[in-house]
Amino acid sequence: MEYGIGLYQRLRMPLTSQTLRALSAALSTMGQVPLNPPDVAGYPEGLEWAGTSNLLSRYNGAYTVAYTLSSTQVSQLLASIDVSRAETLLDGLLYQLGPIELGDASHAALLAYLQSGGYSGRNTARVHTKARGALHLIAATPEYQLN
Amino acid sequence: MSNIELNRRRFLQSMGALTAYGSLPLGLARHAHAQDSGSPATDRVLVVVHLDGGCDGINTVIPFADPAYAAARPTLAIASAEVLKLDATDVGLHPAMTGLHAWYSQGHVAIVNGVGYPDFNQSHFSAEDIYWTASPENPNQPTGWLGRGLEAMPTLTTLSGACLQSRVPKSMAAVSYTPPAIPEPDSYLFQTPTNATERAAQLAAAEAIFGQAPAGEVLFDGLLAADIAAMDSVEDVQAAVAAYASPVAYGDDDFGQAMKLAGQLIHADLGVRVLTVSQGSYDTHANQAVMLDGLLTAFSDGIDKFMQDAVTGGFAHRVTVLVWTEFGRRVAENASGGTDHGSSAPMFLIGAGVRGGLHGNYPSLTDLDNGNLRMTTDFRGVYASVLQDWLGYDADTILGGTWTRLPLFA
Numbered sequence: 001m002e003y004g005i006g007l008y009q010r011l012r013m014p015l016t017s018q019t020l021r022a023l024s025a026a027l028s029t030m031g032q033v034p035l036n037p038p039d040v041a042g043y044p045e046g047l048e049w050a051g052t053s054n055l056l057s058r059y060n061g062a063y064t065v066a067y068t069l070s071s072t073q074v075s076q077l078l079a080s081i082d083v084s085r086a087e088t089l090l091d092g093l094l095y096q097l098g099p100i101e102l103g104d105a106s107h108a109a110l111l112a113y114l115q116s117g118g119y120s121g122r123n124t125a126r127v128h129t130k131a132r133g134a135l136h137l138i139a140a141t142p143e144y145q146l147n
Numbered sequence: 148m149s150n151i152e153l154n155r156r157r158f159l160q161s162m163g164a165l166t167a168y169g170s171l172p173l174g175l176a177r178h179a180h181a182q183d184s185g186s187p188a189t190d191r192v193l194v195v196v197h198l199d200g201g202c203d204g205i206n207t208v209i210p211f212a213d214p215a216y217a218a219a220r221p222t223l224a225i226a227s228a229e230v231l232k233l234d235a236t237d238v239g240l241h242p243a244m245t246g247l248h249a250w251y252s253q254g255h256v257a258i259v260n261g262v263g264y265p266d267f268n269q270s271h272f273s274a275e276d277i278y279w280t281a282s283p284e285n286p287n288q289p290t291g292w293l294g295r296g297l298e299a300m301p302t303l304t305t306l307s308g309a310c311l312q313s314r315v316p317k318s319m320a321a322v323s324y325t326p327p328a329i330p331e332p333d334s335y336l337f338q339t340p341t342n343a344t345e346r347a348a349q350l351a352a353a354e355a356i357f358g359q360a361p362a363g364e365v366l367f368d369g370l371l372a373a374d375i376a377a378m379d380s381v382e383d384v385q386a387a388v389a390a391y392a393s394p395v396a397y398g399d400d401d402f403g404q405a406m407k408l409a410g411q412l413i414h415a416d417l418g419v420r421v422l423t424v425s426q427g428s429y430d431t432h433a434n435q436a437v438m439l440d441g442l443l444t445a446f447s448d449g450i451d452k453f454m455q456d457a458v459t460g461g462f463a464h465r466v467t468v469l470v471w472t473e474f475g476r477r478v479a480e481n482a483s484g485g486t487d488h489g490s491s492a493p494m495f496l497i498g499a500g501v502r503g504g505l506h507g508n509y510p511s512l513t514d515l516d517n518g519n520l521r522m523t524t525d526f527r528g529v530y531a532s533v534l535q536d537w538l539g540y541d542a543d544t545i546l547g548g549t550w551t552r553l554p555l556f557a
Contacts, residue, residue: 050370051314051328052377056337063338105359113352117344133345137352142370 007065007139010097011077050145062139066132074128084121086114086130093134098147106141110134189302191500191537192413192420192462194406194453195293195318196470198446199427201271204475204492205520206439207244208258208509212237215478215512223435223480233258238509243444246451247497254503255454256495257555259529261510263491263522267474271430271488274473279317281530281546292530293421294321295545296538304418305379311405312425319423325372327380332388332408337381353378387415395456400445402426406453414460420538429472433483446470450497457499467498467537467556471526477518490519494529500537502557528553 069077081092090110094100102110114130121127138144206223209230210216217224230239231248240248250256264283268274276286297308298321308319308326319326329335337353339346357374361367391414397407405424412419426446431438450468457463475492491510510520531542531550543549 049314050373051310052325052373052380053313053328053330053335055370055373056335056377056381060334060336060338067340103359103362106356109352109355109359112355113348116348116351129345133340133349137349137356140353140374141356142367142374145370146366 007062007097011065011069011073011135013065013069013073055145058145059136059140063136066135066139069132071128074131078127078131083127083131086111086119089119089121089127089131090114090134093131093138097135097138097144100138100141100144100147102138102141102143106143110137110141113137189539190416190465191539192422192466193293193533193538194409194422194424194466194468196446196450196468197316197423197425197427198429198442198470198472199425200430200472201274201474201476201488202427202429202442202472202492203431203435203439203486203489204472205478205486205512206435207241207443208238208260208493209241210238210509210512213512219479219512221480222484223486233505236505238505241439241443243440244447246447247495248447250451250454250497251503255499255501256497256503257501258505259494259496259524259553259555260505260507261491261520261523262471262494262507262526262529263474263520264525264527265522267490267519267522269474269488269490271473276317278471278473278526279320281527289320290322291316291318291320292534292545293318293423294324294326296534296540297321297326297421298324299540299545300420302418305376306383306412306417306419308421308423309380309412309419310423311408312423316423316425319421325369325376327376327384329380329384329408331404332384332411335381335384337377383415383417384412387411387417390415391460393456394459395452397452397456398445398448400449402445402449403452406449407456410453410456410460410462413457413462413466431476431485432481432487433485435480435485454497463499467496467500467533469529469533470495470497475520478512478515478520479518490516491522491524494526496529496533496555500556502555506553506555524553525550529555532556 077096078092081096082088094102114134119130205216206225209225211225211227211230225242229242231242231244232239233251240251247256264277266283268277273286277283279291280286280288281292282288293308297303300307303324305327308324310316310319310326310328311330313328313330315326315328339349357371357378359371361371388408388411391411393407393410397403402424409422409424412422427442429442453468454463457466471494472492474489476486476489478489480486507524510523514521527546527550531546532552532555534540534542534545535552536556542552
């Protein structure tokens, strides 16, 4: 629940009836249906929830959110971020989504992704493409799951 | 946008050569195994089905000839004429279990009566932990009997053990191995964009993130292990599903679909050795007659279809299905048309290699322990038989003790 709602809130997306229905469907595949725990012991704690299918559902949910943002919504999200360099774009997205503090390995992987194929802050379409992909990947990091 | 699975496979250990018998008829496959020189074949598979919630064993394997049965269950007792008789015995199967009954008649179903352990625990969670860890004495230990078995394998692939359910049951928990949980294959993907360059860049980043060195923190490292298991299994799962369209029409219910996936994964020869499936809830405190009829219909049909699939798909000689529940129900029915948490219950083993028939004594319906059946067979004896005689594992090491094995396999 926190993962799904949190992602919408942090991306400044409005929680409409449509997004809530989509979120509800995603939560069911994560094994976290609101007010309907998987058994009478309640919702799983620790790492019990972190089965492969639940994690993939999370990541695919984040993918759906990142790639269904309108161009206008991406522009609004990036309005307060310095997108001139890949490093500053990453820092801004991490702040927007948390703030999230990444370990060296995750940070390096995300930076390499943003820089792959060449990064230009003046190319708006490319910045948007990379921002969407980075949002998806940040939401798939272990640091984000544990934040 | 499309669903593109991660294109990556990581073998935990090198795969050994797999024995293949091809598409032999069931009888011939059994004969082929009879020629084995001793140790079980390395491609054998165990499918463990949990009847979740505590299945009423008394109305599943029914002691219809015992007058105490009808006396204890004035509204729930199933009439003798409706019971599916098991040869010349005085017990039979619930009328909904026609599919399983047919396989029993062919000698491919073993029913172990009165399975349990001393001092039964009637909490679902505690009882599950006991069966999952194979330890009534220490059910809080972190590993399960199947997970320990998998870790003892000389070769281990990502899909050596898989849970065809949303969560990994503790039975599959291991120290150094994270089995994937695959409740259904359609959404078992890692989505990436259709643009090939972008897709490759995202996959490379995911590879680097998930494949980073452990941090020495339990939660962080546990997530990485699950991430890696996911990365390594998505491609195989999708390929297995795409590669094998069974001619058998499985039911659309969750159990039927899980058994269908089991058949697809086994058929794909991915090194699968242990699969877990859960069906239920069998927690029939009220309205049991209707609930149990529906549950056992789906259960029996799912097993029947899986066995048909195994024969037509040529892997019948490789599979045994073990069916268990965390406890049976009390002998007497309650005032809500149901039954409450009890103690011992039957286990089922189904497969071409199984020695069919009834094993162990059916517990007395009158010599009770506070209204509950006394156990006649310790569940660890069944586990030891399956581990040693079917999978070829060292049962004593995995179970932490020696248990008398039952003659459950031909």
